Amino acid sequence: MLCPYCLHQESKVIDKRDAEGTTRRRRECLKCAQRFNTRENVERIELRVVKKSGQREDFDREKIKKGIMRACEKRPVSDDKIEKMIMRIEEKLRKKGKEIKTSFIGELVSKELKKIDNVAYIRFASVYKDFSDIDDFKKEIKELIAK
Numbered sequence: 001m002l003c004p005y006c007l008h009q010e011s012k013v014i015d016k017r018d019a020e021g022t023t024r025r026r027r028e029c030l031k032c033a034q035r036f037n038t039r040e041n042v043e044r045i046e047l048r049v050v051k052k053s054g055q056r057e058d059f060d061r062e063k064i065k066k067g068i069m070r071a072c073e074k075r076p077v078s079d080d081k082i083e084k085m086i087m088r089i090e091e092k093l094r095k096k097g098k099e100i101k102t103s104f105i106g107e108l109v110s111k112e113l114k115k116i117d118n119v120a121y122i123r124f125a126s127v128y129k130d131f132s133d134i135d136d137f138k139k140e141i142k143e144l145i146a147k
Contacts, residue, residue, distance in 0.1 A: 003029035004036050011036075048099045056099070061090060064109060071124040075117050085112045118144055 001011050008031035015026040023040040047059035068082055089108045093100050106128045113121040125131070125140055 001027060001038060003032060003034060005029065005034040006032040008032065045094055045098055047093060049105065050099050050101045052102060059093070059100070061086065064089060064105065067124065067127075068109060068113065068120075071113060071120040072117065075120050077117050077120060081116060085116065088112060114144075 002009060003011060006029060008029050010030045011027040012030060013025050014028050014035070017024045021042060025038045025040070026035060027038060028035050048056050049059050050056055065082070065086055068085065072082060089105075089112060092108055093105065096104065110121065110125060110128060113124050121144070122137065122140060126137065129136070129140075131137060131140075
């Protein structure tokens with residue numbers, strides 16, 4: 001970090017504070033002893049979703065939240081658990097890259113729901129996997145019971 005006063009390249013951090021996605025550091029130059037502040041912001045990767053049709057659109061966290069909320073409706077799943085689940089999903093998506101297929105998102109949501117509530121999982125799976133009749137439900141429930 002260059003000192004804004006003498007342009008020396010070395011400084012020490014005296015104080016550090018995190019607030020609203022920004023890290024503020026109070027620094028002191030090791031040459032001239034002047035103090036100055038720096039701010040750091042995390043650069044977020046903008047995610048794009050690749051739909052089955054090949055169409056691309058911006059990632060919308062709210063779409064995932066709505067789907068999970070609908071699956072967990074009238075189930076003993078707290079809003080806090082849902083929020084943590086969405087955060088884990090989003091973290092995995094960001095590690096995957098800039099473009100994510102909807103099928104990958106669906107699999108992540110399914111896995112997370114399966115961990116916390118089987119009924120919510122079946123509800124989500126019935127839409128995500130496009131169940132056509134009762135046999136699809138039976139097959140999925142048998143797989144749940146077998147595990």
